[in-house]
Amino acid sequence: MHRWSKLFVPTLREAPADAEVASHKFLLRSGYVRQLGAGIYSYLFMGQRSINKIIAIVREEMNTIGQEFLLPGIMPSEIWEQSGRWTSMGQNMFRLQDRKGAWLCLGMTHEEVMTDIARKELRSYKQLPQIWYQIQTKYRDEPRPKAGLLRVRQFIMKDSYSFDLDAASLDESYNKHDQAYRNIFTRSGLQFVAVEADSGAMGGSQSQEFMVYTDAGEDLIASCASCGYAANMEKATSRLSAVTEMEPTGDGLPELVHTPGKAAIADVAEFFQISPASDIKTVAYMAARLSDTGKGKETVWEPVVVFLRGDHFVNETKLMGLVKAGELRPMNGEELEKYFHGPAGYLGPVGLTPVKSVNEPGLKVIADLGLENRKNMAGGANKLDYHFRNVTPGRDFSWTLLADIRNVAEGEGCPECGSPLKVAKAVEVGHIFKLGDRYTESMGARVLDPNGKEVTPIMGCYGIGIERILTASIEQNNDANGFWLPRAIAPFDVVVTVTNISDASLLAAGTEIAEKLEAAGFDVLLDDRDERAGVKFKDADLVGIPFRVNVGKKIAEGKVELVTRASALSVDLEIAELLPALVVASETK
Template identity: 50%
Template sequence: MRWSELYVPTLRDDPADADAASHRLLVRGGFIRQLMAGHYSLLPLAVRVRAKVVEVIREEMGRIGAQEWLLPAMHPAEIWQKSGRWEVMGEEMFRLKDRKGADFALGMTHEEVIATAALELSSYKQLPQIWYQFQTKFRDEPRPKSGLMRVREFTMKDAYSFDLDQAGLDRSFDLNHEAYTRIFRRLGIPAIPVQASSGSMGGSASVEFMSPTEAGEDLVVHCTSCGYAANVEKATSALATVADDASAPTPEPFDTPDTKTIDDLATQHSVPADRQVKTLVYVLDGQITLVLMRGDHNLVEQKLLDVTAARTARPAQPDEIREALGASPGSLGAVGVTAHPVIADEALRGRTGMATGANKDGVHLRGVDVERDITVGRWADLREVQAGESCPVCGTALEVVRTVEVGHIFKLGRKYTEALGVTVLGPDGTRVTPIMGCYGIGVERAIAAIVEAHHDDAGIVWPAAVAPFEVALVPVGKSDEATDKAVADLYAGLRAERVDVILDDRAERPGVKFRDIELIGIPYRITIGARGLAEGNVEVTTRATGETTTIPLAEAIPHVRTLITTP
């Protein structure tokens, strides 16, 4: 490819709305352009990168015996209604009607569709199966941001496994886990596999692959000692033991007229936050529910959803709270409450001498024994782990790392095969419902994650495996017959060796060419000019290090070939 034939609209300045390095550099480098919020056009350079990312994924999926499909992007409502997710997906699902008034959805994911396709499986002898595709997905993301990292239209590699039993699912899950590890290593994405919530997907277990970046919106709790890692939605920690005061014979009310928050009670009445019971009021599937936390702990809503299996959840409104408890937020508590379910965080189990709201405005209770005075219907781990708390496995202080999710694998179970009626004839002649797994990678998000991990002040530093071009060949200085021939021969030789090379034949100063090549992140640059050729040499520059080496012209091609193929 010649640069003069390529459309590369690089920009000198950063886009004003870019809030992530990948967003800024992919726009400046001429890789992407925004059509509207959450929707991006991929320009020629990005298409080249995307094709290489897809090929790496395709190779590793083929390595574990997966077969590629292509499923429709528009789905009939009926199959989503059968699984129960037509309602659960809520406003994130794009819905539409055809001219006959029938309901359809633009696919967010394809569990229902692939399960429908699996209706043609008839015997256990056809299992296991791993099917995958690259398909456009749509999500009505309320706050698209950070370029390709949080969008409303994107390509997903989603794979689905069908097995006869749990042991088969475990094997398929492990195969995909290993494939993902290889994929992210080849793509140059630093990915931490972490325990995660299965969310609306359902199933018994899931693992997210999280890549550290300050532009991410997910928090991962990580132990550098033993390797424990979990999304904050799933993470646990070992808390230090708290020595409590004895409780009063019964809770004692005390006036707190200007107390509205945990901090107010701590500063105005000398009740430390870790000796307070914080009462949150939620509406779970339409039912008012009290959720109790230690005053200095934060609730993780996904943990609440997971433990209750609630299909819908939201904080109660002030009028709902007053009707249920007779008081306003700031004076709420669960002592004596029996009309509404109470769920308490495990950190409150066994606590005595605590303070909480009295369900009377401007009044709190002290001397509360949680297990004696509160009718807790369910105990659960609901709190958000904080940095510095002890690892639940080895006791080392935990780190909390900001990340972006680049892959997610699930043990789905039989939720979708049962809902869609998928069965096969088992070894004993009875009908058996296959068990499913699901495995996803966002392709464009992976591109953004690569840039987040590989960039500097000058631009992107693509790993050679996914770079739009592996080598830039740059003639400099005045043109003459000998130089032109050397450039043409070197260009042809690189192409013959299947090196992905771009010839920068623009009539620009060397500095302009070098800056553009650094910005778009081509891993290696060969600079060739009359002065160097007079001594039989060219210069090879490595983008990642900035190191320039003088190489004999005759050795340039094998030298670059070695650089490209060396891990």
Template identity: 55%
Template sequence: MPVVRASKAFIPTLKEAPTDAQVASHRLLVRAGFVRQLGAGLYDYLPLAKRSLSKIEAIIRQEMDAIGAQEFYLPALHPAEIWRESGRWDVMGDNMFRLKDRKGGDYCLGMTHEEIFTAIARDELRSYRQLPQVWYQIQTKFRDEPRPKSGLLRVRQFTMKDAYSFDVDAAGLDRSYDDQRGAYERIFSRCGLDFVAVQAHSGSMGGSGSQEFMVRTDAGEDLVAACPKCRYAANTETATSRLEALPDQPWEGAPERFATPGVVTIEALQRQPYGVGARRQLKTLVYLADGRPVLAVVRGDHDLNEAKLQTATGASEVRPAHPEEILPLLGARPGSLGAVAFTGAPVFVDPAVAARTNMVTGANEDGFHLRGVDVKRDLLGHGKVAELRTVKAGEGCPRCDGTLDVFKALEVGHIFKLGTKYSDALRANVLKADGVETPIVMGSYGIGVERILAAAIELHHDQDGIRWPLAIAPFHATVLPLGQEPELVQAAEQVVAALAGAGVEVLYDDRDERPGVKFKDADLIGIPVRIAVGKKGLAQGQVEWKLRGSKDVALVPLAEVAARAAALVRQATAGAPA
């Protein structure tokens, strides 16, 4: 095992981090000399980072290979045609980096590789006998994120392990999907991450089902709803909850229009003289789904979830309508909108209000509302029930009698049952045993490599720096001679040689620095085992053994450290498939 000497290594640590680093992983990666920023969402990975990233990739490879997945390496530069075939050249919009070649042909930088892998399957797979196939690669992806942020957590160029499964039928897909899920659990565990697998929104990938692997951290951008009593856990983009049924006072006859001058908020309608509780109001929101207007109706005190609206409409993109788009459509401004008897656009109604009666909503006339609205009678004739609202912490679990917890989380992996969306689009078919041609049933499975790195730091750090899980630490151990005296240096080099001989990866801090500097850097970089060689200990033939995660310092005979470190490394990196 080669030894790295700190005096020669490029490990540019900093006393102060740039102020624009907001999250712990970003701050520490910069301070500890792992990364530097090149541009918005673009990072230089320096040698320390490269070492850790390579370890993460190695774990991913081992687990992929263990379930029979085969590694590929495909281009990151794609001709536009293949994306046009699947229809995603347009769907991906501004998130895709696009460019032209010298002849004027359209190209893009790959955001993901469903199209490319599916094209290979289409061209090469003919028979069900060749299935299942599970293919993967570890490769660079490019996404022109509207807002890169949080260091490595949201960037424009990143490394993804993406895998694709090809089966004859849904049962085969289920098996491939389960294999991947198992591999993902082992990968994240081995990388030292606590994670939860949650039910997820499929977004632009399409398909029937998907799960995200989430790391619970405030640095994350997703919200997960989870039940501590049962296994239920879902991204709030799909999570549902159990709500108490609300009693409604009876109301005879048709809705009644009443004047509400100047009232344009739920809040205002709650106040006197109206006194209409938010839970008795219908909130009507106007959105454009792929450019076409739609209405979303939720309870007054509930929040619309745009991802759910996207699912309900089947659109690839939804956005709130501008006020000037709303007025001509509904004849009123926001604040007086309602969906009663409105057929000018599709209407979606949240289940929480589907059975309600005697509700109040806008009359589509500025300054007027309607009361006595019976949702089933007045809205569901033309409208459709669809999950639209965002669940909140404290609501009932939809699966048991528990109470939902809602927390922030970072997505590190996502697995999808794609079905035949891409095989249909690209005509990737095989012949079944009965001689009939059938579209290949696909799954797609992604892991963000740099996100694992950053997530591990979010989970494992303290005031002094990073506390790497041993399996993905840039080095297993660091050896610090606490002075330049020949006997110290000689003893340190003896320890270093023994460690290297025992298969331990060592950073040897041979710099002519004061002990304080070496201790600070060792803590900052976060190497799991620190072996300090000082005069006092050496007089007894001992060196200091300290683990980054603990306060305890042990004196260990010089001759025993290597075996001790090797045992620790063996134990911590166990779990690799044979």
């Protein structure tokens, strides 16, 4: 049992003005955390107590499927150079030099170290599979830290890595994580959804995110209430409704039309009296790809042009995965001139000569699936103030790839069942990912298979953001006065509030009740502070404790009040009824 009078819980009436999302406000107001710098926080007593409970749940579940390690937080650059990520991590990686001038980085993820251990220690298929995890502070030089603990420069992560001989075994490691993660989030009391996620850019084959819906989230999830389909925007697809095509003109072949000043999609649609869905949108990029030049890997910028329906938007993560690009930027005027011979606003597909494969150097053209089987569309003519009509994809222009590279929009058909999709904001709390041989291959991990043949083991990587469980829970469980956490992750299960400690009998009764609850297995905070009852109630409502027991005047009749924070319902109970009532209430919660 803890006595509030002895604790440091610096609650605040107001949150700083820059705190916008609920978790940011309440983590500060409740004295859970204090900010030290941009994206850098200190966890105080109440915050750390909650974090410790979350870590205990994560550790317990992870111990059922894997082995706990603890890897270094600082790492020599060499292993990152071997994997190729010393360069590709860019400015997100904190780098430093030691006193001898050697380059180190701060750990933002640990594929390299785990693979280094694997390549030195694993020799035979008999040593596989392995699942190795750790719970550790990660550092990332986030460009725009904000939203309290949601976007920070250091955070605690449970990261794990699996090594398997073959795909079937990796499936098992992946599925074990899927189940362990569901157990963890369920035990933490989160309302979560598992969604399909993109795995392209990392070279992986399957990936799933665990998301919690909240407007404070920065990810978008498309989901279907009918069939349960859910995917993040980088992965989500949809069925499109049929579009009424334009009537062809003349011989039905592309016809040059003077469209002075009609550069925007909306203007073109109005000009032709068509829906934007019948105009072809052109988006021209330069993509940075890692290319083997013979003398080492080098970043090469290559042209990538996307065509899609005028009412659709490019999903750049999908695009980067498809063309294996680490980075995208818009083409500049000179590049547009070079590849289109035309100006922005009048770019179009007719007349381009795309390469046949995304691996070939040269102009890559990606057509979105929404253009498949369409005809008689409008599109820029690569000539100032001119568009074509009667443009039929496939007949009038070709592509390197026809693929899904657009953002799904709310109301489009679910890819599984056709019902309208919902799109909503969410925050990611976990991610599981099949990596394949991305690291084992580049870093030279080899084992002998049962036939004595050297093979490259394949990997999975899996992460949970420890603080994300706390912040997501606060986002899901708050009102104007504060927040409430599920018992499993709350710093205390119950606060016993003595309304007036100058009444010695009240304090004695409160202390006895607190001790009794503690002895029964509850984690109890006794509010024995010399403060007015109103102050104590306000603080108790603020700091995330799911239950409050008020010990006040009614003690004369042998009664206390049990308040459930989530529902704000209170009930007067005989002291003898309190413990059973709390047991029932905390089990149903």
